[in-house]
Amino acid sequence: MKKTTILLVVALTYFIASCGKGEKSPSADGSKTITFWHSFVASTIPALNDLIKDFELEHPGIKINAQYIPSGDALIQKLITSVQSKTAPDISWLHADFMEDLVEADAVFKMEEFVNGENGLPDGELDKIYPALIQYSSWQGTLYSLPMEATNLALIYNKDMFRKAGLDPEKPPATWDELREYTTKLTIDEDNNGNFEQVGFFVPNYPAAGPLGNWMVWQFSSFIWQAGGYLISTDQSKVLYNEQPGVDALTLWKDLYRAQSLNKFTNDYDIAFASQRLAMAMDGPWNLPRYAEIVKDFDYGFAFLPEGPDKRATVVGGEYLAIFKQSKHPDAAWEFIKWIISPSTQAKWAMTSGYLPVRKDVVEIPEFKKYLEDHPHFRVFFEQMDYSQAQRPIDYGGLEIYRHIAEAMEKSMLGNMDVKKSLNEAAYKSNLLLDSKWGANKK
Amino acid sequence: MNLVAKYYGSAFGKRLTKRKVVDFLTPFAFLSPSIVIIGLFVLFPVFFSFYLSFQKWNMFSSQSTFVGLENYSRLIADPEFWQVLKNTLIYTVGTVPLNMVVALFVANELNKRIIGKKFLRTLFFAPVVISPVAAAVIWRWLYDPNVGIINYVFDIFGIGSVNWLNDPDAAMIALIIMGVWKTFGINMVLFSAGLQAIPEHYYEAADIDGAGKFSKFWHITIPLLTPTTLFIMIMSMIASLQVFDIVYVLTSGGPLGSTKVLVFQVYEYAFKFFEMGYASAIAYVLFAILFIFTIIQIKLMKVKY
Helix, strand or coil, X not given: CHHHHHHHHHHHHHXXXXXXXXXXXXXXXXXXXXXXXXXXXHXXXXXXXXXHHHHHHHCCCEEEEEEECCCCHHHHHHHHHHHHCCCCCCEEEECHHHHHHHHHCCCECCHHHHHCCCCXXXXXXXXXXXXXXXXXXXXXXXXXXXXXXXXXXXXXXXXXXXXXXXXXXXXXXXXXXXXXXXHHHHCECCCCCCCCCEEEECCCCCCCCCCCHHHHHHHHHHHHHHCCCCCECCCCCCECCCCHHHHHHHHHHHHHHHHCCHHHCCCCHHHHHHCCCEEEEEECHHHHHHHHHHCCCCCEEEECCCECCCCCCECEEEEEEEEECCCXXXXXXXXXXXXXXXXXXXXXXXXXXXXXXXXXXXXXXXXHHHHHHHCHHHHHHHHHHHHECCCCCCCCCHHHXXXXXXXXXXXXXXXXXXXXXHHHHHHHHHHHHHHHHHHHHHC | CXXXXXXXXXXCCCCCCHHHHHHHHHHHHHHHHHHHHHHHHHHHHHHHHHHHCCEEXXXXXXXXEECCCHHHHHHHHCHHHHHHHHHHHHHHHXXXXXXXXXXHHHHHHHCCCCCCHHHHHHHHHHHHHCCHHHHHHHHHHHCCCXXXXXXXXXXXXXXXXXXXXXXXXXXXXXXXXXXHHHHHHHHXXXXXXXXXXXXXXXXXXXXXXXXXHHHHHHHHHHHHHHHHHHHHHHHHHHHHHCCXXXXXXHCCCCCCCXXXXXXXXXXXXXXXXXXXXXXXXXXXXXXXXXXXXXXXXXXXXXXHC
C-alpha cells in the first residue's frame, strides 16, 4: 500500500513536470499551420492580424500562427534554443545580425531555392526590392531571407522654433554645415547659467554595452556614408570606419554633442521634442503615430537627413523573414513570404502598419499614391528610400564590431577623447576579431 | 539509539534484506524531483560551463572545439576584463561595509522601544522584495539630471547638480547607493535577530558598572554580534560580486564602461556575442574569487568561534 502511494506520487510529479512538452497534432481539417515568430510592437499587432486574415482568406489551406517574441536578445536566444531543441518556427523575423549564426548552424533555407523554384518569383522581381534591403537579407552574397518591411532615418524638426530663430520653417538643414549653423541658432541658454533651456539637435549617446548601443551606431552609420565612407571593406577583411569619412562624421557628432552639453540632457528625445525643449532630432517612421499623439500645439515637419560632404544617404533597416529547415511545410511558408513581398500586400501593410514598403513600384498603386499625398510625413520617409545606402552588412562578428564603434563614440563624445584615436583603437579591436573569424573560417 | 542505525542497521555484518533496500531508497524517491531539478539546472550547468571554458562554442553549432587555455589567456590579455574586475571590486568594497553599517545602525535603533517599530521595519525591508528591475527604473528617475528629485534636493542646499548616470565618476557611486538601499533590509533583519539573542543581563551588569551607551555598544553588542556580522559579510560579499540586474537596468555598464561588472560581461559574451567559452572562463574567474573569499572568511570564523 505504502509503496504504491509513493510510486504514484513520484510518477505524478514526473508526469506534471513533463506536461506541455507534447508535439502539436496536425489540425483536423488537413490545413497546414505555419508558425511565425515576430517582435512587432503592440500598436502594430492589429495591422498584422488583419494582414494574416487576408492571407488566410486567399489561401484556405494555410493557417498562420503568429507568435510574439520580445525583440533583440530575447528573440535570438529563443531561436537558438528552439533550433537546438528541434522546435524552431516555420518562419521567423530576423535582424540582419543574426544571419551569421543561423547560417553557420545550417538552420535556415537559402531563399534562392524558393525564389528560383517552381513556385518562384518572375525574373527581375527581386530587383524591384531596394538593393540595400537585399544586401541585409543576404549573408556572404547568398540570399537567406526577404524583407517584410523597411524603415529609415529622417530628421524631425519644430517649425515654430525655426520661425522664432529667424529660420525658414520650410527649409530644414540641407548640409552638414547648415546642421551645425542651425543647431547653434536653435540652442538657447536664456539665463546664461550654462544650462540650455532649448537644445538644437539631439545627438544620441548611449552606453555602448547597453540595449541602445546598436541603435546609436545604426544612426551614426548614415553619417559615415554621407561622408563617403564604409563600415567595412568589400572583401570583409578589415573595417574602414576609422578612415577619414568616419573621422569626419564622428567629429561632427562630437562637436554637436559637446557644444550643447548633451550629457546633461535627457535621453528621451521624443518627450523633449514634444515638450518643446528640443528643436531637431532623428527618428524612424515607426514613431510617426507617437509624435502625432504626444505633440500638441505646435507645428512640426520631417525632412531628409542633411547631405554630407560626399552625398545624401540614410541608413535603412527592416526585418527579414527566413524559413527554418525544421519547418514541416516550407512550401506553405514560402507562399506566405511570397505574398508578403507582393506590391499589393506591401501597399496595404505600409498603409496600416506605418512601415515603409520594401519595393518602390508600390507607388503605382492608386490607393498608396493617395495615401502618400495625405501623409506628408510618411512621404518624406518613403522618398528618402531612394537614398538608402547600398551598404555592406558585416558578415562576421557584426554585433561585436558595432560594440567597438559604440565604445569609440562614447569615448569621444562623453569622454572627450580624440576622435581619430578612439576610432583607431576600436578598429584595431575589430580587425583582430575579423582576423580570428576569417582565420577560423579558412580552417 | 539514533535513527539511522535503527532503520538501516549498521553497515558491518548485518545482511541487507529487500525491506532495508526499499526503506533506504524511499527518501530518495521523495527527493528525486528536487534532485533532478537541482542536478539539471544547478549542478549540470556548473560542470558544463567549466568544460565550456576550455571550448569555443556559439550555442548554434552542434559541437564545440577544444581550445585549451585560450579563453583564459585571452582574458588575461584583455584590458577590458581587468577594468571590469576592478569595477566589480570597487562596487563590492563600496557596498559591503556601507551596507553593514547602515543595517546595524537601523537594526540597533529599531531594537529600542519606539513607536511604529514594526511599520518602520517593514518599510526598511520593502526594497529587498521589490523587483530589482522595477527598483532600478525608479532610481533612474530619481537620478535624472533634469527632473530627478535627488538633484532637486541638492539644488536646494546649493550643492549643485550631479550628472549621476552620465558622469563616469558619479555613476559607480549612484550604483552603490542604490545597491545599499536595495539590500540592507535583509541584513537589518539578521542583525535584529542577533541583537535580540544578546542576553539582557550583560547590559544590566554594564549599567551597574556605570558604562555609557557607546561603551555598552562597543564592548557588548559588537563582540556578541560577531558571528552574525561575519555571516552577513560573507553573504553580502557574494551577492555584491555577482551584481547584475540593477547594473543592467540602471546604467547598462556605462558611461564609458565605468559600471560594467563581471556578471554583466558574462551576460554580454554569452547571450549577445554567443561566445560561450569565453563567457564561461569569465564566470570561472568569478567563481575562483568567490571561493577564495569564502574560504578566508570561514577560516576566520573557525579561528574565533
